[in-house]
Amino acid sequence: MAMHDTSPNLNSTGSQKDKTPAVPPQDVFSYEAAEVSFVGVSWQGAAILITKFQIGLGVLSLPSTFHVLGFFPGLLCFVVLALMTGISGYVCGNARLYYPQLHNIGDAAELLFGRGARELIGVIYYVYLALVSGAAMLTTSVALNTLSDHGFCTTGFVGFICAVAFLMGTGFRSLEKVSWLGWVGVTGIILSVWTVAIACLVQxxxxxxxxxxxxxxxxxxxxxxxxxxxxxxxxxxLFAVGASGTFFSISAEMKQPELFTRSLICGQSFIIITDIIIASIVYGKVGQYLASPALGSAGLLIKKISYGIALPGLIVTAVLYSHIAGKYCFVRILRGTPDLQSNTVKHWTVWIGSMLLTATLGFIMVGVVPFFDDFLSLVGALLNPVLTNIIPGLMILFYVAERPTKYNSGIPRDTVAAAMDARHWLLRALDGFRRGWKTSVVIAMAAFIILTGAIIIVAGTYATVVNIQVSYAAGDVSTVFTCADDS
Structure with missing residues (x-):
């Protein structure tokens, strides 16, 4: 990609590199005719996918955070985190306008630090997606136990949802086909939480x-x-609004990725407003008598009604996160090969195998970690900050250093190594303070996002582990792969 910096391209020893023809990186998916098209998501479809990835499990635990943190500090903390993840979402979703070869956050890590970083962040990303998919299976088992009065073994319910997530996620290979599920999922979750909020208001x-x-x-x-x-x-x-790492994958399958910002504004604004209103109403009317998840806070009848309404949305959460995780493995294995967008045996074998691995991993994680709030806290502390704070914050600094322009052909192949040299671009980013107050504000904002993420990783993970130990010591946690009622 053409850079504003016109200085000679130097390697790590300072000598000028040989000039070779620039070969721009290719988009991971072909926009031309292919047997399997992965580029078809409209900006409206992207908006509903953003909404569904962000709203779901997190809103069910948000009221209890206001009780722990205090209403005003809790509300302020949530707004700050939501704004930070909104900025991160903007960076992630629009990155392909500068670097079209990016398909997921692992690719972004490669751009920053090389192939080793791609594999490390890619594994973190995949585990995060599998964990959230598993958490959705766990919550769905709560719904099924509630509706059936524990009519079946809890592990059996989780296994059933695992099978549904596998079959539905595998059946639709592109997000364009899956996006309609987002409408079903968002509608179900919103109606269910409003049902609980209204019931809390009138009781x-x-x-x-x-x-x-x-x-x-x-x-x-x-x-x-x-x-x-x-x-x-x-x-x-953070978990409640921490899905911004998935926005690379949404943007990668948009027909017009330049409209991603419009999708983000619509989806993120709706999420923040809804979360604040619902959490404030439920906490204000129920206080310390909150249930976990929050759908059980208005009594057994409302609990059954709300879980019945939310059930499609909870299933869709498991399907979407399983799909995105499977797609990561699928693209990672077949990228750059004709099998990626052809109906070959290898194509179907890798796709089905990726989805099966993801669904199975989610099932195992749920069986081994059978608790809700601490499970979400652990994911939010250990993995979310890497995807919502650390990498997006570093990408902001990378942009300050490289000053790329939109709609160009990408970084030429012979300069990729130099662009990935963290010692070079980090120093150039810090030198950006000399460009004026606007660039200084951007650098300070990136530093704040990175620092916040680092603090949450260390302190949040420690705190969650302590809470889990306390729960186990008190006997509040059931055994692994249990049949006990979790409703």
Whole structure:
């Protein structure tokens, strides 16, 4: 890609490189006629996918974070995290306008630090997707246990959802075909959480409160908690809006990726507003008598109704995350080969195998980690910051250093090594302070995003592990692969 910097291209020893013809990196998917087309998502479809990837499991645990952090600090913390992930989503979704070879966040890591980083971040990304898919299976088992009055073994319910996620996720190979599921999923989740919110508003006293006498909701304007509990709550909040790492994959299958920002504004704004309103209503009316997940906060009848409405949305969450994870493996294996977009035996073998591996991994993770809030906190603390803070923040610095232009043909092959040299572009990024206050603000913002992510990784993971240990010691956690009722 042509850069604004016109200085000679130097290698690590300072000598000028031999000039070779620039061969631009190719888009991972062909826009020309192919047996299998992966480029067909409209900007509206992208908006609903963004909404569905962001809203789902996180909103169900958000009210409890207000109780732990205090309402006002909790609300402020959520808004800050939502704005940061919105910036990260903008960086991730629009990256292909500068570097069309990017398909996922692993490719972005390769651009920053080389092939080793691609494999490391790629594994983190894949495990994150499989974990969220597993969490959706776990939540769906709660719904099925609630609706059936524990009519079947919980592990059996999880296995059933695992099979559904595998079959549906495998049946649709492109996000264009899957995007319609997003409408179903978003509608189901929104209607269910509003059902609970309205029920909480009209009830005289929380269902879990004592049946007689005064009720102390223990509404906390300010925090009254321990450090591990606070960091666990912050990790939960990040999980609620932490899907921005998937936006590479959404943008990669858009018909007009230049419209991604429009999709992001529509989806992210809707998510933030909805989450704040729902969490505020439920916490304000239920207080310390919150259920986990929050759909159980308004009594058994409303719980069954809300889970019945939410069930399609919970299944769609498992399907979408399984699909994106399977697509990562699929593209990683077949990228650059004719089999990627051809109906060959190898194509179908890799695709089905990738989906089967993902669904199975999600099932195993759910069986081994049978708890909800701490499970989301662990994912939010250990993996989310890498995908929503660290890599996007470093990409911002990379843009400051390289100053790429949109719609160009990409970085020439003979300069990829130099572009990936972290020592060079990091120093050039820091030198950007000399360009004026606007660039300085961008650098400071990137540094804040990276630092916040690093703090959450260290402190949030420690806090979540402590909370899990406490839960096990208190006997609040069931055994692995249990048949016990989790509703």
């Amino acid at each position: 005289d006293r929380p269902t879990a409160a004592p049946s007689a006498g005064p009720v102390d909701l223990d509404i906390r304007a300010l925090p009254n908690t321990t450090f591990p509990q606070a960091m666990s709550a912050i990790s939960n909040q």
